[in-house]
Amino acid sequence: MKKRSLLIVALIVGMATLFVAAGIYAGTEVKDEFEMKGDYKHKKSIVNFTHKKHNVDYKIGCGECHHVDKDGDGKAEPLNDLKMGDAVQKCMECHKKPGEIKGKKAKGMKKPQKREYHANAVHDNCVGCHKDYNKKNKTKVAPQTCKKCHPKKKK
Numbered sequence: 001m002k003k004r005s006l007l008i009v010a011l012i013v014g015m016a017t018l019f020v021a022a023g024i025y026a027g028t029e030v031k032d033e034f035e036m037k038g039d040y041k042h043k044k045s046i047v048n049f050t051h052k053k054h055n056v057d058y059k060i061g062c063g064e065c066h067h068v069d070k071d072g073d074g075k076a077e078p079l080n081d082l083k084m085g086d087a088v089q090k091c092m093e094c095h096k097k098p099g100e101i102k103g104k105k106a107k108g109m110k111k112p113q114k115r116e117y118h119a120n121a122v123h124d125n126c127v128g129c130h131k132d133y134n135k136k137n138k139t140k141v142a143p144q145t146c147k148k149c150h151p152k153k154k155k
């Protein structure tokens, strides 16, 4: 019993040290949930993105959403080894164009070209995974429809 509680104390101290270290070297902080606002005018409302839930409860690895283009070859390398406290870039830093392109304007454009637009990249990521997940698990828990993610504007 004693040994065990000592171990637990040691673990807590160890973890606290890690967190402090991460804080000192913090590249970027992230809230448990937040509104995903691009730096542009929005037509639609947006729900909070539950970052922590996705990562912890739904057990989704960082690399499913975060990537870089290290070698500049126009392809994305997933950041599977990303840790809390590492520097992380916002989607908008690379998927720079504001809003969403679709319909006539997007005619003839390939996917990566459309993904230069912030909302196209975000939709491909969020909705893409949700669709696959729902299909695979025969469920609808992961929101797929516009309204579920963009509820009617408040007042």
Ligand code: HEC
Pocket: 028, 029, 030, 036, 037, 049, 051, 054, 055, 060, 061, 062, 063, 064, 065, 066, 082, 083, 084, 085, 086, 087, 088, 089, 090, 091, 092
């Ligand atoms: C399901 C997708 C998803 C997963 C999984 C995920 N993230 Fe994120 N993360 C995001 C999105 C989306 C943002 C918001 C980016 C933006 O504002 O452009 C974000 C933001 C962040 C930010 C803040 C960036 C900033 O400048 O505001 C950090 C830090 C971060 N994530 C780290 C991590 C780490 C570390 C992991 C894994 C332990 C992880 N994320 C897992 C999607 C995800």
Ligand code: HEC
Pocket: 065, 066, 067, 068, 069, 074, 075, 076, 089, 090, 091, 092, 093, 094, 095, 111, 112, 113, 115, 116, 121, 122, 124, 125
């Ligand atoms: C450092 C630059 C950079 C950042 C930051 C970035 N991306 Fe990308 N992303 C790229 C590049 C380059 C590609 C490859 C070209 C393409 O397929 O669109 C890409 C591809 C994608 C793809 C296509 C599938 C894949 O993984 O190749 C999606 C979806 C995507 N990004 C969403 C996001 C989201 C969501 C964020 C923020 C959480 C984000 N990106 C942050 C550069 C970036």
Ligand code: HEC
Pocket: 036, 047, 048, 049, 050, 053, 054, 058, 060, 064, 065, 122, 125, 126, 127, 129, 130, 133, 141, 142, 143, 149
């Ligand atoms: C790699 C897969 C994946 C990605 C990427 C992803 N999600 Fe999810 N998301 C899920 C799964 C799985 C669930 C449902 C889990 C459950 O309820 O059991 C979910 C649930 C949700 C929910 C409802 C429950 C909650 O936690 O709020 C919202 C809203 C949501 N996601 C928004 C987003 C947004 C916005 C993005 C993109 C920024 C995103 N998701 C990216 C897998 C993903």
Ligand code: HEC
Pocket: 036, 037, 038, 041, 042, 043, 044, 045, 046, 099, 100, 118, 119, 122, 123, 126, 127, 130, 143, 144, 145, 146, 147, 148, 149, 150
């Ligand atoms: C899984 C959640 C999700 C679903 C489903 C979804 N979106 Fe989005 N959408 C987002 C996120 C996250 C952003 C990026 C945040 C932002 O800047 O608004 C976004 C951005 C946008 C934007 C650009 C920003 C703005 O408000 O003008 C438009 C337009 C948009 N979505 C329309 C739609 C439409 C239409 C549908 C249905 C066909 C849809 N979305 C479905 C999550 C979702």
